[in-house]
Amino acid sequence: MTRRVAVTGLGVVAPGGIGTKAFWELITSGRTATRPITLFDPDGFRSRIAAECDFDPVHAGLTTAEITRMDRYVQFASVAADEAWRQAQVGVTDPWRLGVCMGSAVGGTTLLEQDYVATSQRGQQWVVDAGAASPFLHCALSPATLAAEVADRVGACGPVRTVSSGCTAGLDAVGHGARLIEDGQADVVVAGASESPISPITVACFDAIRATSARNDDPAHAARPFDRDRDGFVLGEGAAVLVLEELDHARRRGAEVLAQVAGFATRSNAHHMTGLTTEGVEMAEAARRALDHARVAPDEIGYVNAHGSGTRQNDRHETAAFHRLLGERAHQVPVSSIKSMIGHSLGAIGSIELAACALALVHGVVPPTANLETPDPECDLDYVPHTARERRLDVVLSVGSGFGGFQSAVVLTRPERS
Amino acid sequence: MSPARTGSAPVVTGVGVIAPNGLGVGEFWPAVRDGHLALAPIGRLEPNPYPVTVAGEVTGFEPAGWVEPRITVQTDRFTHFALAAADLALRDAALDPAAVEPFEFGVMTAGYSGGVEFGQREIERLWRHGPEHVGPYQSIAWFYAACSGQVSIGNGLRGPSGVLVADEAGGLDIFAAAGGELRRGVRAMLVGGAEAPFCPYAMCCQLGLGLLSTSGDPATAYQPFTKRAGGFAPAEGGAMLVVENAGAAHRRGATVQAVVAGHGATYTGRRRFDRSAQGLLRAAAGALAEAGLTPDDVDAVFLDAMADPLADAAEAEALRLLLGERASRVPVTAPKAGYGRSYSAAAVLDVATAVLALEHGLVPPTPGVRECRFDLDLVIGAARPVDLRTVLVLSRGVYGGNSALVLRHPESPISGGM
Amino acid sequence: MDTRLSPDDLAALISRCTGVPVTGEQITDPDRTFDDLGVDSLGLMGVLAELQREHGVSKNADLRPHQSPRELLALLPGRA
Numbered sequence: 001m002t003r004r005v006a007v008t009g010l011g012v013v014a015p016g017g018i019g020t021k022a023f024w025e026l027i028t029s030g031r032t033a034t035r036p037i038t039l040f041d042p043d044g045f046r047s048r049i050a051a052e053c054d055f056d057p058v059h060a061g062l063t064t065a066e067i068t069r070m071d072r073y074v075q076f077a078s079v080a081a082d083e084a085w086r087q088a089q090v091g092v093t094d095p096w097r098l099g100v101c102m103g104s105a106v107g108g109t110t111l112l113e114q115d116y117v118a119t120s121q122r123g124q125q126w127v128v129d130a131g132a133a134s135p136f137l138h139c140a141l142s143p144a145t146l147a148a149e150v151a152d153r154v155g156a157c158g159p160v161r162t163v164s165s166g167c168t169a170g171l172d173a174v175g176h177g178a179r180l181i182e183d184g185q186a187d188v189v190v191a192g193a194s195e196s197p198i199s200p201i202t203v204a205c206f207d208a209i210r211a212t213s214a215r216n217d218d219p220a221h222a223a224r225p226f227d228r229d230r231d232g233f234v235l236g237e238g239a240a241v242l243v244l245e246e247l248d249h250a251r252r253r254g255a256e257v258l259a260q261v262a263g264f265a266t267r268s269n270a271h272h273m274t275g276l277t278t279e280g281v282e283m284a285e286a287a288r289r290a291l292d293h294a295r296v297a298p299d300e301i302g303y304v305n306a307h308g309s310g311t312r313q314n315d316r317h318e319t320a321a322f323h324r325l326l327g328e329r330a331h332q333v334p335v336s337s338i339k340s341m342i343g344h345s346l347g348a349i350g351s352i353e354l355a356a357c358a359l360a361l362v363h364g365v366v367p368p369t370a371n372l373e374t375p376d377p378e379c380d381l382d383y384v385p386h387t388a389r390e391r392r393l394d395v396v397l398s399v400g401s402g403f404g405g406f407q408s409a410v411v412l413t414r415p416e417r418s
Numbered sequence: 419m420s421p422a423r424t425g426s427a428p429v430v431t432g433v434g435v436i437a438p439n440g441l442g443v444g445e446f447w448p449a450v451r452d453g454h455l456a457l458a459p460i461g462r463l464e465p466n467p468y469p470v471t472v473a474g475e476v477t478g479f480e481p482a483g484w485v486e487p488r489i490t491v492q493t494d495r496f497t498h499f500a501l502a503a504a505d506l507a508l509r510d511a512a513l514d515p516a517a518v519e520p521f522e523f524g525v526m527t528a529g530y531s532g533g534v535e536f537g538q539r540e541i542e543r544l545w546r547h548g549p550e551h552v553g554p555y556q557s558i559a560w561f562y563a564a565c566s567g568q569v570s571i572g573n574g575l576r577g578p579s580g581v582l583v584a585d586e587a588g589g590l591d592i593f594a595a596a597g598g599e600l601r602r603g604v605r606a607m608l609v610g611g612a613e614a615p616f617c618p619y620a621m622c623c624q625l626g627l628g629l630l631s632t633s634g635d636p637a638t639a640y641q642p643f644t645k646r647a648g649g650f651a652p653a654e655g656g657a658m659l660v661v662e663n664a665g666a667a668h669r670r671g672a673t674v675q676a677v678v679a680g681h682g683a684t685y686t687g688r689r690r691f692d693r694s695a696q697g698l699l700r701a702a703a704g705a706l707a708e709a710g711l712t713p714d715d716v717d718a719v720f721l722d723a724m725a726d727p728l729a730d731a732a733e734a735e736a737l738r739l740l741l742g743e744r745a746s747r748v749p750v751t752a753p754k755a756g757y758g759r760s761y762s763a764a765a766v767l768d769v770a771t772a773v774l775a776l777e778h779g780l781v782p783p784t785p786g787v788r789e790c791r792f793d794l795d796l797v798i799g800a801a802r803p804v805d806l807r808t809v810l811v812l813s814r815g816v817y818g819g820n821s822a823l824v825l826r827h828p829e830s831p832i833s834g835g836m
Numbered sequence: 837m838d839t840r841l842s843p844d845d846l847a848a849l850i851s852r853c854t855g856v857p858v859t860g861e862q863i864t865d866p867d868r869t870f871d872d873l874g875v876d877s878l879g880l881m882g883v884l885a886e887l888q889r890e891h892g893v894s895k896n897a898d899l900r901p902h903q904s905p906r907e908l909l910a911l912l913p914g915r916a
Contacts, residue, residue, distance in 0.1 A: 044548060044549055044550075045549045046549070046550075096684060096700055100685070105561060105562075105563070106560075106561055107562070107583070112537075112623075113541060115622075116538070116541055116545070116619060117545060119619070119622055120542065120545065120619075122545050122546075123541070123542045123543075123544070123545030123546035123547075124546065126538075126542065126618060127465060127467060127618045128618045128619050128622050129622075130467075130468055130621070130622040130625050133622055133623075133625075133626065135626060136626070137622070137623050137626050138623050138624060138625075138626035138627045139626075139817075140623065141530070141531050141534070141620070141623040141624065142529075142530045142531060142583055142585070142761075142817070143562070143583050144530065144583050144584055144585040144588070144815060144817045144819070145688070145817050147584070148585075148685070148687075148688050148817040148818050148819075151685050151818070152687065152688065156685055157684055157685055157686060157697070157700075158683070158684060158685065159591070159683040159684070159685070160584070160683075160685035160818065160819060161582050161583070161584030161588060161591055161683075161819070162582070162583040162584060163580070163581065163582060163583070164529060164561070164562035164563060164581045164582070164583040165562075165563045165566065165579065165580055165581040166561055166562075166563040166567070166581075169563075169581075172580060176580070176595065179595075179598050183598060183601075185594075185683070200544060200545075200549065201537075201540070201541050201544055201552070201556070203549070204544050204549040204552040204556075205540070205552055205556040205557040205560075206557060207549055207550075207552070208550075208552050208553060208554045208556065208557065208881065208882075208885065209554045209557055209878060209881055210881065211557070265578070266524075266578045266579055266580065267521055267524075267576060267577065267578065267579075268524065268525075268567075268570045268575060268576050268577065268578070268579045269576065270570050270571050270573075270574045270575055270576045271571065272571065272876065273492070273558040273567050273568070273571065273878070274557070274558060274877075274878060275876065275877060282521075282576060285521055285576075289521075293602070402563070403557065403558055403561070403563065403567060404558075404563045404564070404566060404567025404568075404570065404571075404579065405567060405570060405571060405579075406563070406566075406567070406579050486855070487855040487856070487857070488854060488855040488856050488874060488879075489855070490855055491853070491854065491855035492855070492878070492879075550885060550888070550889060551889065553853075553882050553885070554878040554879070554881040554882040554885070555878065555882070558878070
């Protein structure tokens with residue numbers, strides 16, 4: 001008997017609003033949450049814009065002890081996990097059959113940088129002063145603590161792990177979590193991803209490779225996936241958590257099933273740590289494998305949630321991949337990038353995009369690509385510019401592309417699909 | 419359990435090791451077998467104002483002998499270890515990646531601390547000199563996915579990639595994740611992990627764990643399971659193994675070194691070593707069940723060996739619960755007492771050691787340890803000849819993960835399998 | 837700010853930044869691109885950043901791997 005994976009809960013912390021409802025409203029409105037950086041003084045940086053979360057941990061329900069102990073990205077994940085867990089109403093479950101699988105690309109970088117500044121006297125000492133470090137600094141070294149904190153919240157005693165495969169981590173964490181259920185290692189898995197990368201070192205490292213947009217005078221229109229005038233991605237932050245559950249387990253207890261995680265695959269370009277091949281072969285291959293696993297034909301895809309980062313090379317690469325995957329149907333399938341509205345939150349975005357895909361299935365609405373004013377002749381698909389579109393969806397594909405040459409794909413289907 | 423689980427256990431066909439006690443299995447195995455003590459004052463930390471002074475450092479490793487200069491400048495030391503170990507593993511397996519179908523050979527690594535030394539250099543440039551001084555390689559050198567990415571690119575591996583940051587126990591979980599890919603049709607995976615946590619800032623982060631030995635005497639710094647247990651000596655290094663689909667390995671005439679027969683993982687709370695006895699027990703029982711075996715089949719155990727009094731007691735208790743009256747008769751060992759605990763790489767090195775132990779019919783000793791405070795048959799002094807068919811490897815993370823992996827001699831009848 | 841770099845100096849700077857061994861002769865060869873030398877886009881960005889910080893090259897200067905080191909040399913002040 002094949003074990004299948006249901007989504008029974010969603011939680012989101014994203015720029016433009018905390019909670020799933022605010023998130024869905026924003027990304028179907030076509031409004032953007034990109035703005036000048038306020039989390040630190042960005043004077044002197046090339047890119048001084050980001051999509052920040054207006055996040056108040058006290059208001060979000062975290063205790064003083066949690067706020068003290070947790071780095072910002074762990075706080076996001078905790079709040080998103082609480083929302084998803086409340087919605088799923090799993091109730092009594094065997095804790096040894098409950099797992100956690102969280103993703104993050106840069107983990108505790110924010111705390112690592114803060115404490116670095118304190119222990120090095122603003123970079124003056126190579127041999128840092130350990131006495132000036134926060135007692136929680138050790139948690140920042142390894143994002144293993146991200147999954148552990150979420151596990152403690154839901155009482156998980158099964159497999160608990162963090163996936164840190166860079167910018168595909170958000171897709172990979174959900175895919176890996178789904179496999180824990182398919183393979184019988186767990187019946188319920190709290191899966192998702194979180195990131196809070198808007199700190200000087202991360203902004204500087206993307207400055208150095210000109211990956212981020214320098215449209216500082218017009219932040220609201222800076223994230224322009226598939227637009228001719230795009231100039232890089234806008235850094236974002238946030239978290240999303242999905243409660244994954246073995247389908248029969250969910251049905252037996254009468255849970256509302258939002259979607260199924262039907263397929264997942266990753267492939268690598270073995271080409272370059274940041275460069276992409278022009279043909280999109282590996283992304284198409286990852287998508288094809290994920291569809292095979294889901295027993296879905298490419299013809300059945302109703303919506304593609306693109307990586308759509310808005311870098312010059314990504315959007316071309318991805319368009320080529322979709323042509324390769326969808327063939328003659330490529331022009332008929334809506335493709336959009338919500339990064340145009342909430343930025344690119346590195347390891348978190350894949351899970352946030354899967355939350356968007358699940359909501360798209362539930363509501364029968366495709367979120368748009370904002371800021372797509374002037375089509376790029378090299379990007380010739382239907383990117384759903386500006387305005388959300390109603391469409392009954394049965395199968396949704398979400399793809400991601402990350403440093404290391406990694407390409408990932410996840411297929412979501414309607415709950416009743418067999 | 420998934421129907422694909424039976425009779426298709428992955429097999430180990432190549433081992434590559436970069437460890438404080440040897441580069442390559444040709445050096446590593448004799449050092450482990452003879453209980454060579456490779457702990458020493460940390461040369462990379464001079465001056466060393468920190469309370470931890472003894473560690474397992476990889477000496478005599480020149481990147482130039484292993485890594486192209488073009489890649490050396492864009493990578494941290496932990497990635498140098500991973501690339502070198504991957505190269506050794508491929509040679510040991512006599513497997514040319516070019517001979518494997520595209521998309522069917524991938525790489526997965528476990529991580530814990532990432533490229534901290536590279537990161538500290540760049541973050542120092544940022545805070546000392548300004549954002550424009552951060553180099554282009556910071557974006558690809560520091561993050562946890564650097565090893566999987568560079569190993570994929572360096573060896574032309576276009577199959578699945580993955581990165582788990584799941585504590586020390588992630589070093590075992592990564593074999594289960596890779597097994598999941600092999601079960602789904604991938605032919606071969608490079609699996610492993612690497613750590614290089616000896617720059618000042620990485621040390622500053624680790625100190626907060628409160629689990630590191632502050633003994634200044636290399637001969638007694640890491641004394642697990644003794645009355646003197648007072649923390650572990652940290653270490654650097656890495657290991658990569660070639661794990662193949664059994665059928666594919668047989669078809670190409672590969673020498674099978676061991677069978678990866680079963681895995682289990684649980685979580686029992688951050689710093690709750692008192693609860694880890696149940697966690698380890700359930701992980702081990704799960705791994706044996708997956709292998710189609712019982713605790714009576716276990717011929718030797720490779721211990722986690724945290725060298726914390728509470729953690730050691732919990733591990734001894736787990737063995738008592740698992741093995742019953744056999745607990746005092748089954749040889750158990752902690753070879754890492756001789757070269758230190760390299761976080762996510764520690765468990766991978768234990769898997770490498772277990773594979774070599776199966777091959778040689780020898781249980782290597784726990785170096786530097788002269789007594790055991792528990793009713794266990796801890797192998798001390800000389801290696802013990804044992805007709806090994808089934809070995810159990812245990813690993814536990816400082817943030818609550820407990821994992822177990824069962825390895826079998828290639829000539830054992832296969833009754834189960836991951 | 838020292839702006840006078842010889843081809844040999846520039847070759848040494850490129851080697852240091854990218855790990856790719858480059859000679860002064862290769863710098864002046866008009867038919868040789870950075871791709872040919874094995875210098876990729878990331879490496880080139882590091883080289884440009886250093887030239888911008890230390891050797892007066894314009895902040896807006898851009899160069900791609902399909903271009904030649906000779907074109908890079910031309911970006912240095914006083915060498916148009």
